[in-house]
Amino acid sequence: MRILMLGWEFPPHISGGLGTACYGMTSGLGDLGVEVCFVLPTAVPTSATSHVSLRSPTDVRRKRRRTETEELEHVEFRRVEAALQAYATPESYAEEIRRSRQVSRQVEEDEAAADEQSPVPADIRQGGSFVRGGAGVHYDGDLMGQVNRYARLALEISEEEEFDAVHAHDWMTYPAGLAVSAATGKPLVIHVHSTEFDRSGEHINQQVYDVERTGMHGARKVVCVSQLTKSIVTSRYGVPPEKCEVIHNAVELPERAEVSMKPIGRDEKIVLFLGRITMQKGPEYFLQAAKKVIDKYPKVRFVMAGSGDMITRMIELAANLKIGGHVTFTGFLRGDDVDRVFRMADLYVMPSVSEPFGIAPLEALSRNVPVIISKQSGVSEVLTHALKVDFWDIDEMANKVLAVLRHQPLQSALRQHGQIEVRRMTWRDSAAKLKQVYESLTAPAAR
Template sequence: MKILFLSWGILPQKTGGLEKATYYYFKYLDNKNNTVYLFIPNLTKDVYNFWSNKLVNSKIFGLNIDTFKSYIDYFRYESFTLYKKNLVDYRSAVNEYKNRLIDFLKNNKLDFDIIYAYDWLTTPAAIELKKIYKKPLIIHFHSLAYDRVGANPDLLKYLYDYDYGIEIEGCRNADYVITVSKREKEILEKYYFCNGNKINVIYNAPDEDFKLKEKIRSKINDKYKIVLFLGRITLHKGPDYLLRAAKKVLEKNKNVLFIFAGTGEMLDQLIKLAAELKISKNVIFTGWIDDELAEYLYSISDIFVLPSISEPFGLTPFEALQYKDYIILSKQAGVAEVLKSALKIDFWDVDKLANYILALLEYRVLGDYELKLCLDDIKNISWEDSVNVLLSIFDKVININRS
């Protein structure tokens, strides 16, 4: 099978979970004797060097979009001034991606059986290519505008009308749609008017080298128990709800440190909120972090919290489990469908979140039992299995298109 794969990045590029998903799907599609042509905004040196001599039949192409370079630098170097400068013009980037890809395919004859596209960023290009080449289209949504506005549909047309419109068009034009959770499938049906019969749920998975790792004893652990939030400091991740829960925890236990690792448009707001709540001495905001620091933070933490208002899936709980962190998830996170044994709260229920944190810190037996059950929950899921499900959908769509 020959697959035209459109994504906004791949490991070792990393701004979120999309690059990791691209990595695993691309790798296993190639390993299973398919020819995959992956198009990303830029084929940076780190990507080129990493993938050299690793591919059997496939190839990665960069479209030389300068916006993507500044996007990476934006997250890496502008930690505390993020979003104060308009470094990324997404509309221009999306259109440039589409136009450059169409021009490339006109000048370089690539034979392909199916178009496989990720998220709204590549959807306009995918729709146009379907029209030009009459090939079936699969769109794999890893996040939606609905999530980015914190599950408030009234805000869609005001804040993300461009993305939202593209996602609706993607649903209309795709032969099949893939989502990463049942929650996202329901959102597409309710708010995007997408035909549920053509939506398939394929869960993300833990890293293929998943294994338990030892905790690191830091001097800070001698004084504090540590609660970790790691992700974008943005509306739909719900970090402000964890901060309000932190206030309630600290009223009963002063020896708890809350670490917020990451950056985003809410960072300044959260710093001010911590001051208003008079808990700044027990809260650390790290700004942007690299993988090495992320692993260190997981290893010294006791509890990991994902308090998202609306989370398509969420890979960070899998990473936290490797370091034996106890897990608390919002019920509004897709990963909760896989980690059935994790402690769960509604994102807005800061009282229950605070009580769960206090209980896990006081009763280690409870945490150890939860950890064991969560590890059992993920024993039988893998990226390779997810790719096998995807391939069966590809076969079905291609056969229908040929008939």
């Protein structure tokens, strides 16, 4: 079986959970003998390390660039030149474009020199912007335009590839999925990792909503990452429940070659927030709880790792709460830095307002860090050995943070049971469910 998969991020060039999920899912599918052709947009740097090697296009063509790729067994990558930006909204995208135009010339000049000398990818130095796509791509400052461009290019790839089904991840690839499915007659599976309601609360972007709704209704099957997401898909988008399939995400266990990263003599406990600093992730609840914790237990540091549109507001909030000295903002972390910050943490908190799934708590547990998670998250459906709070209940959040910091037996019980629990959540199991979905659509009777 071969699947044409449409996505917009893949490790190591990730800004959130989608890339991690696509990685785990494709490797799980590979184990089960399902081949995947993964179509990715461009704009990735070349020098970051991963066992997945992505090589830059050598041959620049106007119409389409194709990378020579070789990666995970059973996964072939096809790269198309469209600038889909992680977690973008049409508004923020337009803003990014304006900024990138200002810096792009500078970047290109720096790049040649920097790539020679620095092991750090250029786009990381640039704060994770997609400006690296630079040469050869015609940005028109319109995300919807890029979504359509991606669809057009994916359609061209589909003509060259053999596959049994199309699988599209999140709204930016839905139009491509619909187009490919319509042109080839292959069944379309769409995978909802988040909805516009998760990202924007009630102030949704109608254009995005329409794209999502059309994709969901045009697909043969809608895979949701949690019951929570399924309930949004059925209630807000009017998708019949029987068309939805819940497949929870899983976690890749880290390799066991750890050195303790705790600095010698550290007498502060570290409470970690790791994620995009956006409305959806509830960073302000984290800081308000932090204030209450610090009043009772001053030997603690709250680390906010991530970037996002609320970061300046959060820095101001920490200052207003007079806890600036206890809060560290690290900016966006990836790769080894994520491992390091997990290893330093005594506790991980995910106070998300709306979290369709949330892989990060599983990553924390797999690295032996106890977790407090929001009840408004998909992961709380599958994780029992975690402390759970309503995101808005900052008193309870502080109460639980303090309990973990003060009571060693609680930490050890959460660690011990959590470790066992995450080991049972494998991508192979999730991939097996996915394979069943494919099979149900491609079986002769289903046609």
